[in-house]
Amino acid sequence: MHNFLTIRNLKDRTVQNKFNIIIVLIIIILLFSLLNFLFSMKVMASIRSYVGGEGLWSKAQKEAVNNLVAYADTQNQADYTRFLTFIKVPLGDRQARLELDKAHPDLAVARQGFIEGGNDPADVGNLIFLYQKFRHVSYMDSAIRTWTAGDAGIQQLIGLASQIHAINVMPLNHKDPQAKAVRAAQLAPYLEQVYTTDSNLTSLENKFSSTLGAGSRGIATTLTRVTILWTVLIGLLTIVISILIARAIIRLDKAKSEFISTASHQLRTPLTVINWYAETLLTQKHSKLTANQRKQLSELYGGSQRMTHLISDLLSVSSLDLGTFKTEPKNTDVAALIQAVLKDVEIQLEQKHIDLTTNIEPNLPKIVLDPRLLTVVMQNLLSNSTKYTPSGGKISILVGIKRQHLIIKVADTGIGIPEAQQSQIFTKLFRADNAKRLDSNHTGLGLYIAKAMVEQLDGNIWFDSIENQGTNFYVRIPMDGQISTAGKGPKDG
Numbered sequence: 001m002h003n004f005l006t007i008r009n010l011k012d013r014t015v016q017n018k019f020n021i022i023i024v025l026i027i028i029i030l031l032f033s034l035l036n037f038l039f040s041m042k043v044m045a046s047i048r049s050y051v052g053g054e055g056l057w058s059k060a061q062k063e064a065v066n067n068l069v070a071y072a073d074t075q076n077q078a079d080y081t082r083f084l085t086f087i088k089v090p091l092g093d094r095q096a097r098l099e100l101d102k103a104h105p106d107l108a109v110a111r112q113g114f115i116e117g118g119n120d121p122a123d124v125g126n127l128i129f130l131y132q133k134f135r136h137v138s139y140m141d142s143a144i145r146t147w148t149a150g151d152a153g154i155q156q157l158i159g160l161a162s163q164i165h166a167i168n169v170m171p172l173n174h175k176d177p178q179a180k181a182v183r184a185a186q187l188a189p190y191l192e193q194v195y196t197t198d199s200n201l202t203s204l205e206n207k208f209s210s211t212l213g214a215g216s217r218g219i220a221t222t223l224t225r226v227t228i229l230w231t232v233l234i235g236l237l238t239i240v241i242s243i244l245i246a247r248a249i250i251r252l253d254k255a256k257s258e259f260i261s262t263a264s265h266q267l268r269t270p271l272t273v274i275n276w277y278a279e280t281l282l283t284q285k286h287s288k289l290t291a292n293q294r295k296q297l298s299e300l301y302g303g304s305q306r307m308t309h310l311i312s313d314l315l316s317v318s319s320l321d322l323g324t325f326k327t328e329p330k331n332t333d334v335a336a337l338i339q340a341v342l343k344d345v346e347i348q349l350e351q352k353h354i355d356l357t358t359n360i361e362p363n364l365p366k367i368v369l370d371p372r373l374l375t376v377v378m379q380n381l382l383s384n385s386t387k388y389t390p391s392g393g394k395i396s397i398l399v400g401i402k403r404q405h406l407i408i409k410v411a412d413t414g415i416g417i418p419e420a421q422q423s424q425i426f427t428k429l430f431r432a433d434n435a436k437r438l439d440s441n442h443t444g445l446g447l448y449i450a451k452a453m454v455e456q457l458d459g460n461i462w463f464d465s466i467e468n469q470g471t472n473f474y475v476r477i478p479m480d481g482q483i484s485t486a487g488k489g490p491k492d493g
């Protein structure tokens with residue numbers, strides 16, 4: 001019982017394992033519905049075969065009676081032979097029925113009987129199938145009883161035919177009207193019985209047909225209900241499975257984001273120590289470090305700075321993904337905020353001899369927004385422009401207010417973004433080919449974060465770019481009457 005599937009051990013399985021179980025379940029359900037469909041088709045085809053078989057039975061019985069009546073009148077042996085031929089049809093069907101009623105039927109004998117009953121060999125399999133599977137189902141049972149009752153009538157016809165034949169083989173002078181009248185009188189009671197039997201058989205045939213008709217309607221209704229039930233069941237199951245899968249994915253995604261968040265927090269503490277000591281050693285006056293040691297230390301400092309940025313990116317991404325990012329709007333001096341961000345890239349701009357122009361609208365009022373978000377957006381846009389603009393290039397920043405919106409434009413004369421890849425630029429971890437060739441050290445998270453942050457501020461971010469000429473990024477944040485004069489409104493930032 002160790003491997004038995006219970007709800008408890010289902011919970012302990014891995015997600016992959018659960019998906020495998022679900023896939024197997026879906027395959028089983030689909031196989032069942034396919035079998036259900038094939039079974040329904042087979043049952044309906046079998047009923048049709050019985051309707052056909054009954055038609056052949058009735059027709060042969062009528063023809064047998066007609067030929068027997070003709071034989072009584074004409075004494076023509078050919079009519080009698082035809083009677084014998086036609087009567088073989090119900091006899092064949094009877095042979096099949098008797099065989100199938102046995103505990104261990106010989107299917108070859110049953111098959112042979114149905115073929116003698118005039119049935120198409122292609123239908124015989126269906127006839128046997130329905131008889132064996134539905135023998136005791138009400139309609140089929142009643143139809144079979146009617147069929148069995150018909151056997152007595154057929155037996156009677158055979159008996160009457162042999163008596164008529166016995167009379168007819170006696171010599172008769174056809175030119176003697178009296179002898180003919182005597183013969184007719186001898187045959188009359190037998191013919192009377194033939195007509196009665198025929199009429200009894202006709203009513204049995206009608207009964208058989210109507211029972212089969214009612215049966216087929218009943219089975220069709222049942223099968224339709226089963227099919228509807230099955231379809232509804234599959235539909236519901238698919239919905240339940242989809243919900244389970246979606247929940248598992250969401251749980252997994254959440255667990256992953258939580259893991260990244262925890263791991264990043266843990267990594268930040270030792271990195272802060274490394275950064276702090278490296279910075280202290282590098283800025284120490286009268287340092288005893290050799291030029292080589294200083295170079296190595298700045299490499300170490302650069303690397304740990306990059307790692308700090310990466311960790312802060314990962315923290316932003318995980319809190320955005322987890323939906324735990326809380327905005328704290330304050331009165332914000334956007335001009336001061338941009339100046340502070342520019343300080344961070346100042347050294348790099350200088351090293352690369354990049355010409356920076358800032359054009360910030362004078363008397364820009366304080367704006368109510370979360371300054372941490374705008375800082376992250378500006379850091380990403382400016383560090384990108386600095387990274388992707390070659391030495392000697394130009395970067396310009398334009399800040400202003402237009403129709404109750406704060407507008408920021410960051411333009412550069414850098415490598416640009418290839419047109420074919422422009423649609424993917426805000427996707428998590430995406431980097432254009434020319435950027436990867438230029439510098440393989442980055443992650444492709446910056447713009448994803450910047451876009452999410454701008455959206456948190458209810459704004460939009462977009463760009464235009466020409467490869468090898470430059471890129472312009474635009475940010476537009478609504479102010480919705482939030483312009484505040486210094487000192488008023490929420491906390492000052």
Ligand code: ADP
Pocket residue numbers: 380384385388412414415416417425430431432433434435436442443444445446447448471
């Ligand atoms: P990263 O800079 O770490 O690669 P980002 O998400 O900040 O990731 O940017 C995604 C990609 O967008 C970059 O890899 C680069 O291909 C392109 N890109 C962003 N800003 C610029 C720019 N100013 N000039 C040229 N390409 C840019």
